[in-house]
Amino acid sequence: MNVAPTPQVPNYGSVLQGRTALVTGAASGIGEAIAAHLRSAGARVALADRSPRVVAVSESLNRTIGPDSVPVVFDAASEDSVIAGVDEAITVLGRIDILVTSHGILTESPVEQMSLATWEETLSVDLTSVFLLNRAVLKGMLARGDGRIINVASQLGQKGGSGMAHYAAAKAGVIAMTKSLAMEVSAQGVLVNAIAPGPIETPMVAGISEEWKAEKRAELPLGRFGTVDEVAPTAVMLASSPGGNIYVGQTLGPNSGDVML
Numbered sequence: 101m102n103v104a105p106t107p108q109v110p111n112y113g114s115v116l117q118g119r120t121a122l123v124t125g126a127a128s129g130i131g132e133a134i135a136a137h138l139r140s141a142g143a144r145v146a147l148a149d150r151s152p153r154v155v156a157v158s159e160s161l162n163r164t165i166g167p168d169s170v171p172v173v174f175d176a177a178s179e180d181s182v183i184a185g186v187d188e189a190i191t192v193l194g195r196i197d198i199l200v201t202s203h204g205i206l207t208e209s210p211v212e213q214m215s216l217a218t219w220e221e222t223l224s225v226d227l228t229s230v231f232l233l234n235r236a237v238l239k240g241m242l243a244r245g246d247g248r249i250i251n252v253a254s255q256l257g258q259k260g261g262s263g264m265a266h267y268a269a270a271k272a273g274v275i276a277m278t279k280s281l282a283m284e285v286s287a288q289g290v291l292v293n294a295i296a297p298g299p300i301e302t303p304m305v306a307g308i309s310e311e312w313k314a315e316k317r318a319e320l321p322l323g324r325f326g327t328v329d330e331v332a333p334t335a336v337m338l339a340s341s342p343g344g345n346i347y348v349g350q351t352l353g354p355n356s357g358d359v360m361l
């Protein structure tokens with residue numbers, strides 16, 4: 101999916117000039133868009149993914165926005181890989197001011213038929229990885245008394261999803277972890293929040309059954325799925341100052357009205 105850079109990316113001016121960011125899931129979909137929007141707002145960005153496509157995405161941003169993005173290929177579900185990948189990003193960028201976790205996987209399976217392997221893989225990639233990444237950037241952020249962590253959850257983590265108990269449980273875990281970490285570190289200058297998008301047109305959703313998508317569309321007050329460029333500005337706002345300064349442990353919902361809190 102081509103999301104970078106204009107005309108979809110708004111003119112943010114230099115709201116993130118001088119800031120550095122690590123964005124996971126940046127080879128595709130929402131993460132790719134968030135990386136483009138942060139870059140467009142002036143941040144230097146490390147684009148992370150387990151897919152080597154992230155190299156081409158980073159090169160594309162360098163051509164279109166300017167030469168301040170770098171690719172980092174690692175598996176967010178592996179502790180060693182996360183530590184090495186975050187170290188690599190810090191070496192290139194000097195530090196990480198902003199972490200956005202936007203990688204993830206989604207499969208459909210009724211609980212009755214779900215294997216333990218499917219459950220465990222989803223919890224590992226969609227939840228444990230978020231803990232690993234948050235922990236890996238915290239040391240530097242706490243030492244500087246400055247940082248923004250933005251975890252991409254899902255509205256299914258708030259309302260549940262038939263056939264998606266594993267995914268919904270992982271995303272509910274991301275929301276609860278975000279709140280808990282926010283309580284631990286906000287007084288030390290590190291602000292932790294979540295974004296829980298509703299259905300967004302990305303390769304992830306392309307894999308879901310047409311039946312599920314038709315039902316979902318009919319449920320939405322807005323009557324349509326969102327686009328990646330309608331989610332990414334929320335990340336820019338949370339990462340920026342003063343816009344993001346007093347968001348602590350929140351779950352923001354660009355979700356077509358699927359969940360109203």
Ligand SMILES: NC(=O)c1ccc[n+]([C@@H]2O[C@H](COP(=O)([O-])OP(=O)(O)OC[C@H]3O[C@@H](n4cnc5c(N)ncnc54)[C@H](O)[C@@H]3O)[C@@H](O)[C@H]2O)c1
Nearest residue numbers: 125127128129130150175176177203204254299300302304
């Ligand atoms: N698309 C939606 O409707 C929707 C809705 C709510 C939440 N989300 C969440 O938004 C995030 C992005 O989803 P998307 O729709 O852009 O999906 P996507 O499939 O387009 O992109 C996900 C990216 O994550 C990467 N990835 C997967 N496992 C990884 C791992 N172990 N290590 C590193 N990278 C890994 C993939 O390679 C891919 O590039 C996910 O957390 C997803 O759960 C998506």
